[in-house]
Amino acid sequence: MTYPLWLIPALPLAGFLVNGLVALIAGWQRAAGRTAAWREAHPDAGHGDHGHAPHGGGHGHDDPAGHGHDSHGAHGHGPSVPALPYWQRLFHGVVGVGATGLSCVLALGVVVPFVRESLASENGLPAVVETAYRWMSAGPYVLDIAFRLDALSALMLSFVTFVGTLIHLYSVGYMQDEEGFGRFFAYLNLFMFSMLTLVMANSLPVLFIGWEGVGLCSYLLIGYYYDKDFAAAAGKKAFVTNRVGDFGMVLGIFGIFALFGTADFSFVDMARHGAMNGHAPLSVYAVCLLLFLGACGKSAQVPLYVWLPDAMAGPTPVSALIHAATMVTAGVYLVARCSAVFVLAPDALTVVAWVGAATAIFAASIGLAQNDIKKVLAYSTVSQLGYMFLACGVGAFGAGMFHVFTHAFFKACLFLGSGSVIMAMHHEQDMRAMGGLRPKIPQTYWTMMIATVAIAGIPPLAGFFSKDQILGAAFGAGHPGLFAVGLVTAGMTAFYMFRLARMTFFGTFRGSKEAEGHIHESPATMTVPLWVLAAGALGLGFLGVPEVLGGSNTFMRFLAPSLAASHPHEVSIATEYLLMGMSVAVAAAGILVAWRWYGAAGATPQVPSVQADAFYRGTGPLGPIVANKWNVDEGIEALVLEPFRKIGTALWRGFDALVIDGVINASAFLVELTGDLARFFTTGNVRNYILTLTLGVLTFTLYVWIR
Amino acid sequence: MTLNLTSADLAAVGPEIVLSVFGLLLVLLDAFARPLRPAFPYVALAGLFGANWAGHYLGGTFFSKAIEASDLTRFVDLAAISAATLAVLGGAALLERDRKNQGEFYALLLWSTAGLTLMVKGSDLLVVFIGLEMMSFGLYVLAAWYRETAESVESAMKYFLVGAVASAFLLFGVATVYGRVGSTNLIAIREAALGHSLLLDPLLSAGLLAIVAALSFKIALVPFHSWAPDVYQGMTTPAVTFLSTAPKAAAMVVMVRILGALAPNGLGDPWQPLLGILAVASILFGNIVALSQRDVKRMLAYSGIAQMGYAAIALATFNSDAFEGLLVFLAGYILTNAAAFLSSAVLSAGEKEAHSLSDLAGMGRRRPFAATILSLSMVSLAGFPPTVGFIGKFLVFRSAIAAGLMPLALVGILGSLISVGFYFRVIYYLWMKEPGHEVEIPEEDPLAGAAYVLVAAGILLLGVMPRPLLEIARAAAASVSFGPLR
């Protein structure tokens, strides 16, 4: 059976090209039209070179800058900005959604039989590798653009394309009033292409193409509202932070190559079969840590998490797709993919586990006090990613991937729900200005509540199963400390999620009367994806029901061939029940506290009041610090950026400008002087040219003759 | 001595036949259907496509061993046809604007191309000579195309006179080789060379030297380069697009073939250093003088001298690795240099072509496409990844280092460093400098647009995915057998 694997990423790429080109050309035409219109409106502007810039007229209706006047919210949304004509939106939408949708159909068409056959066979199917193109060859080493289908990539493939398609569909509704509609879909398709390349790659270099590609798209989409300073800055922040991780990633790839002599995933099998026995453990340890540094950057782990909350400056579907469901899990995927190498360096795994745990609890604690609905979800995402790394760190790669899978559904659902809320609120993101939205947007309410319950870890929803397996693995692997952190985090998660629900949907509306009148439910293109995702959050946990609850854990069985063998936990059945009970109890406690604290009237002050809310009152002196995100951004500024700036300035002034530039400029001057003299050999007289030719022959004749 | 002409013989010169016939057709069309002049570029393109289509001939020797067809000649056919195509695409609008779009321009271009491919196919030095002259005669006339302008005829005169001297030297060399070996046929010469160590003969060496000098003149290697800047500057840009690319590449290939025939066991002592000196002198002189040029076309001329210096490194290395690298380099050079000239042609306003760098100032915003192509070609000429210019240079330097010619590679790298100065100055002027004076902006032109797409795709795609190019270059390189690798 041959799989058309390369078609799966190729379709979104085609979509990107088509949408991008059409949007580009249409954009030029529009810009030209606007300029012409402006010229007509300002005949006195005349020659245009001097005098006033185009904005100088100050007429809102033909101001090319467009999103000029919007008090807050992620994007300018003035009624003055002309949305694209209907047919144009239809075109971009059909191409964008169609490309991803087709890709999804293809992917499922490949994955479903693969899963079926794999589960039917004893040890799973071997990986299918399809080479699309020979990229380069250097001596014995060849590097192909090859795609791989095995359990791990099949898993990623299925939910990336599926969730991706739903979010594309959602975007058609969400982005309908945006001028950059075509550009948005082009970027989104480019992202899908990169992400699919990442998960289907058969070698680290190809994976790295996808890795950088998703980073690029993330940057482009965070800065989608590029005329907003904070969006542009957030994009830059994401990019720079990711560079730090990529530095480790690249070195890690080199390290893998040095260790195994190849960078395609055959090294996983080599590692599994003990090819590393002769190598110094230290080098394996170093390579693992370098790869993990890359994963930290992409998956927003401490201390490289700072970009992810800021990434919420992008449109909400982007937050859902890239910064919650897919791209940020790439780090977990990388660690799981290289799990066979990681298990050779147990110390590195311990680092992974503790970094994950620290991220989980730290981000959750910040999430407790956020008032921006998307920021809460962002910190929640960071925290959940920490969970996933925690799982990998204790050797439970399967559990980690399971959480990746379930998280993709409920977090995407939450983000899209929040998008629906934001849209209903006319781009108001502050929860203090919400409240009582339940009857006004019932579909959003119901779907979000399902996802909230799921993430809080209430059985039998998806989040319960995946989170419980992580906690069980942490305990079983003999890390009670990690278990405790995870447990506390679970409680915090339940708290901030229900705080969000309570502030948004219950109580009374705290915004202005005018805003209240405009609240409306979102169109079907947005609610349908919500319901599908909610269904996933509701039911997908049953794929991985542990044996102690009478399931057969199909999920783990399917994934096992791709991962390093994890040791069975020596935990008694009674202990397992106890652990489950504890996690449910903690979650319930979190819910209860949230419900109590935010149920009272006046618990939530209105915007823009600075009056402390219930959280401040409940936590004492810690409250303000937590609300300010533990002052991490300020700390980085003072401890890292400022010293570097000072050193940089010193080097620039002292060393660069004087020494380096001096040397360079002097030699450049000399070379140029030589050139100025040498050019006079070309005298312009053809006789001289014949002479140089003759002299050349003479010289060479003498040379040959003397030899 | 019997006439035994088969269809394979004719097929082997298929491209030349098609080109010649279309050239004649263009001359006739110009005489009898003058109103059709705007359509002539398309006729010429049809001829070039036809020639490309006719390029699927068999390998082997034809016409009583007068020519030898192989993957190598197919490679050069394709390269020359591409260069001519780009010249037509990029130049049509300019010629039409200046009312210089007579059919003869395209006819001469096609005939010149035919001569070029014939020269490379020639396995008899007589055929090589005829091909070379055919190519040159066309270019002499094209150089004088704007015959009312003093610069144009001056460049033609210079090119012609120095070229004629070079031809005489070439003939002297051919005569000497003929006399000492007894044949003008490269195949026979190679057989003789395998049996006798020919290059020890002083007279034969002198003859070979004359041949090398004459071909170096066509390639414009220092010290046989001096015509190039003047000719480039005075010649109309569409013609320079062709002149500065394909003939140089073809002369390089012919040089390799002749040296390969005379020195089948590898180049000996005086020859390898000699070619090395040519390379070093060209790289240093070309790059350094290019740095002090303010005229775009003169700058490109000196840059071309330096580029051919890099290519001469491969010549000095003289093994099949180096030849492969040389072919890749030449293909990249043709694409890139043609891109540079045709985009600067589009950025110029007719007879008042863009001459000085300051004419280019601010063009990035006014003509973004042409400026982008020019910038891209500068990056590629400077040898930066991910462009095809990088690949070729890399292969050439690598093979030189592998053959133990580290100093040559180092000079090449030094030259590349210097070259960044003037290549990037163009980019600086295009995008970051405000226009100092009013420059006439020419109209948009669909043919040039097609050329942009072609060259941009070529430069970038082959830079990112060089494998197809590497493969045909490898096949082509296999057509010349070199001495044992050192």
Place this chain on the structure above:
Amino acid sequence: MNGELLVFAAASAVAIVSALAMLFQKTPVKSVLSLVVTFFALAVLSVLLAAPFVAALQVIVYAGAILVLFLFVIMLLNLTQEAAERETRVVHRFLSAVSVLALGGILVGVTWRSGAPPVPVSASLNAIPATGVDGEIPMLGRLLFTDYLLPFEALSVLLLLAVVGALLLSKRRFE
């Protein structure tokens, strides 16, 4: 046999002397006429070298056509004097003279001292007998349409090119 030597010596002397005369003539017309003499002498040498057909071509084409063309152009452009002013480019002249003497000296020396060719005469590869059974000219004619068919056809294109090009450049008006 001494006859050949005599004729060779005479023709060579005439050729070289008239070539030098061409070199030192100030008037272009006289240069051309000196060269005509050289070419006649060369034709004589050609006959000595068993190439009477080439000798005829030499006279007809070179002396009769090409040099007459030169004369026409000289008349057309009215070039009576080489140049009115005196030559001032001393460096150029000096270097030219030195390089020509050196290069010519080396070449003449190498030629004179060159012994037997590296590929012996008897072992010439693919040699075509200089005369066939039915004489020289029919044989050359036959060669032209057999072994040299391709160069011959290529030459036809080349001549066409030259005609078109020359016509184009020397037409009065460009239309």
Place this chain on the structure above:
Amino acid sequence: MNPATMSAAAAAGVSVMSVAPSAYLVVGTILFAIGLAGALLKRNALSIFLSIELMMNAVNLLFLTYARMRGDAAGQMVVFFVIAIAAAEAAIGLAIFVALFRARQTVDVDKINFLKW
């Protein structure tokens, strides 16, 4: 000189030249050098080209000598082609000079140096 004996000797591959071939070659080389000198020293474009024609002719002499030495007709064929090419070259060159004269009213190469440096 008897052509019949010549051809017989040539067919046998034996040279029967009473004057050493080197003498012809030296004459050819001297003429080549004189031509080169003319190309370098003449100031008139036509005269320069005239000198180049002399160089070509000198080479023709070399070809004929070598052909005679080896009893090989190939050299004569080459000369035939060279003469034809020289004619074509003369046509083009003289046309260029005419155009040059029309544009600049001179063919003195010392005065034609707009393009330099």
